[in-house]
Amino acid sequence: MAVPYNENPKEKKATRDGFGKALVEIGEADKNAWVLTADVSESTRTHWFAEKFPSRFVQVGIAEQNMAGAAAGIATCGKQAFISSFGAFSPGRNWEQIRVSICYNNVPVIIHASHTGITVGPDGASHQMLEDIALMRTLPNMNVLVPSDMDQAKKATHLLYEQKMPGYMRTSREKIPTFTNEDTPMGLGSSNLFIEGDDVAILACGPMVWESLLAAKELKKEGISASVVDLYSVKPIDKEMIGKMAKKTGLIVTAEEHQVHGGMGSAVAEVLAQMKTDAVLKIHGINNRFCESGSAAELMAKYKLDSSGIAEVVKEEVKKFKS
């Protein structure tokens, strides 16, 4: 049974807003919730928390390594810590601190990386974080979520918070149509099947979920019936759903704004390779390169990660699969 979603959303909101809103809710309910930021509090939406709970807010300045370490120290005192910066710097710069101070200590610190992927756009390749999922999902004790719209990001923040262990959430700067609502499920190791189709399954995460939903409609017009799954929980991953899709369609295309090595697509490949199946997989993302400046829409079009790009890739794969 497919999960319902809003096909004509009126609003567009950035996933990072969902993080900021959830932080305020958590801050109100839990006096032990602390937030640390490395200079970019407004951009990562921690400023809402800072205004309400200044005594539990720590501004470390441009020092992501120390932010991760100080957060771990705060968390050892019975606190829940959240750290937030742009993905390129956290976890880009402070991976070793996340590995040992947070994961090896196994303390409840949630890492929120905003401004990830090519949708950061004009800032260019140095700021377009395309390797973070790979960095985070290999760490023991770490959960990894990539929510697909603002409401899902809010839920993802709460979900990671409830685990009382390290967690990673990836969001983006660009506004995305809010096609889910409060009732849309979200669970660790789960996923949402939004469209059911038999020819191919598109497994997407982040901004590529909405684009895949649009792509499925385009494909339908051309006689291709595609399933669309929001595989927001990259770790733990929904093996059952991947198995179901493999069986149902025999062809899986993953879509993400991440390098094709080590990202969500790789996580799907790991599942399929260890499963009894002859399903074919296409990992679609950024293929072993740095990108460049441009608007989010232009870049998504160039790298075939917008709806028509995804549709094009899927069509080609279906053609190969059937021949």
Next chain:
Amino acid sequence: MSKKFPRVHDPKKLKLIANMIRRDVVDMLTEAKSGHSAGSIGLADIFTALYFNVLYHDPKDPDWEERDRLVLSNGHVCPVMYAALANAGYFPKEELLTLRKLGSRLQGHPHRGSLPGIENSSGPLAQGFSIAVGMAIVAKRERKRWRVYTVVSDGEQQEGQVWEAAMLASKYNLGNLTAIMDRNNIQIDGFTEEINPIEPIAAKYRAFGWNIIEVDGHNIKKLIDACNESKAVYERPTMIIAHTIPGKGIPFMEFLTEWHGKSPTKEQALEAHRILELDRREVEEE
């Protein structure tokens, strides 16, 4: 403070404890056949001062909320911390000889959760320093009475993260944070001042807004005084620069960089014990 660990004030007793810790470290490293000798042995007096006089703690209740926190940042010297913890009563001394072995709670670098008394997993340098700063921020904001002590090394000062943490400690006026730097002048590849000079280290920390105390790192009484002095400085974190001799107390190890990262052979251990026994007798006769 609802309870108080009995403090040792008698200088003779403190010296005997440091002597015992040195012997334990020699045995542990010899048995493990790997590990860092010079730093561990050289820190015996500092760890004696901390665990037997300075810290408010309870070895029988390691998670006591009001305890002072001791964050070891240069985790590779953990044998001396393990020996101090065991001698203070955190766990049975027999367990010391399991260091670095499969199934042991005494990991090659400390692991939080494995062993009572370990506040943080450490090893990668500078990480503990940031953790200590985070703890001190909580304690200060929540007006806790416990303090944070952290032991850092001199070579560690070459890590950029150290200065990020030093800056933040100063921003938040962490008068409840006392750092003790093991200034033993050596690191794996040689002498710190040849590898990448950290001097003038006191001036650097002063410029970062820290209170500085320089002390002989083998004079237990002076170390205790320095820690007490740091408690009386409310609005600034304190860096106690403890000048130590790597391998102090075992002449064939002293001052030699080659002893930074290796363990004694059985013969060397016997020789070390012979010297430490002479030392012990000397202290007894004082």
